[in-house]
Amino acid sequence: MNSVSVRALLVRGMLAGLAAGVLSWLVSYFLGESKVDAAIAFEEAHEAAAAGGAHEHAEELVSRTMQATAGLGTAVGLFSIALGGIAALVFCFVLGRIGRFGVRATAALTAGGAFVAVSLVPFLKYPANPPAVGDPDTVGKRTTLYVLMIVLSLLLSAGAVILGRRLAPRLGNWNASVVAGAVFVVAIGLAFAFLPAVNEVPADFPATLIWQFRMVSLAIQATMWTAFGLVFGVLAERVLTPAPAGTPAARSAAVPS
Template sequence: MNSTSVRALLVRGMLAGLVAGVFALAVAYFLGEGPVDAAIAFEEAHSEGHHEGGEELVSRTVQSTAGLATGVLVFGLAVGGIAGLAYCVALGRIGRFGPRATAALVSAGALLAAYVVPYLKYPPNPPAVGDPDTIGERTTLYFLMIVLSVLLTVAAVLVGRRLAPRLGNWHATVAVAAGFVVAVGLAFAFLPSFDEVPEGFPASVVWEFRLATLAIHATLWTVFGLVFGELAERLLTPGRAGRRTSAERTSAPVG
């Protein structure tokens, strides 16, 4: 793949990430802000007198609107560009898949490796949950889990490609999936865990917050896969797209 195509796919990846960010923003606002407000209310109710005279640098209204939009859209733009570059590497190297199918596989792999697996070990917590003294350690371990998960996913794909000629696609896929689960399980067993939910904190708020974050990322990667797949299809197989459009016009009823 030449540099022009890579640059074009990078730009389309960023565009698709921005579009996906808009949808993820809607999910974040309607599903995520409620649990955040409830967690903040709990924190304020149990810390009366500790922050008297403190001035709020950024209002909650700004945080839940402009701040949320900026964070989600910039994140979508960034991961869209990264996924676009990953797509350039994966295209034609993970099987005989077309541009759209490859985009779907890259999106699914990104969701699994970069979010779902780390999420299962270190699920996100709303405000007021977590010891401030361990935030550095927790952040480091979370990013370590992301790196391990991504590396294991890449290794699984490479090993699967080597095993496929000897075992067949089905058995090779089962073998690498089992190996991936075992490796992730070992990482889960050896890495430390944290249980820092304060006494009396509503379990329903934690559950709703974690479910909302999962929905945000699932929406982001699903929309990205669909949008980027269509953009990549039009870029890489323009003749096929043109023939399909002409066929649709020909088959359309007259009158």
């Protein structure tokens, strides 16, 4: 694949990431913000009870409305654009190396693998928590553990792909994929066992609320990667698949500039 194609796919990956970010923001706004507000209300009620009912609201530098709309949208958008660009580069590397899949199928597999490695596996070990959950003094430790889990998941995913490719000539594609997947699951299980657990949920925090918040967090990630895989597959196919002769696109490409 030449540098022009890689550059074109990178741009389209970022555009697909932007589209995925918009959909993720909609899911976050309509499904997640009510859970955040409920968690904040729980935290404020506890602070008021601890202060004997005389809790004073600190002046907000940024209002909740701004946080939930422009602030959240900007953060999700930038995050999705960055991930879209990285995923596009991964797509360029794996295209044709993981089997005889078409462009759209490879894009879908790339997005699915990214969801598992970057979102699902770290979530299973260190799930997202709403406000009022977690000790502020341990935020650095919790962030480090979460990033470490992402790195381990990515490395083990890459190792599983390499193992599957090396076993394929002897076992066949299906059996090699099953063996590589089983090795990946075992390795992730060992990582889960040896990495320290984090459980800082207050005893009286509503279990339903934290469950709903975590499910929405996972739904946001699933929406982002699903949308990216679908949109990027279409955009990448237009770059890599020549238009049939006689079509308007082919005729315009044939006209010298």
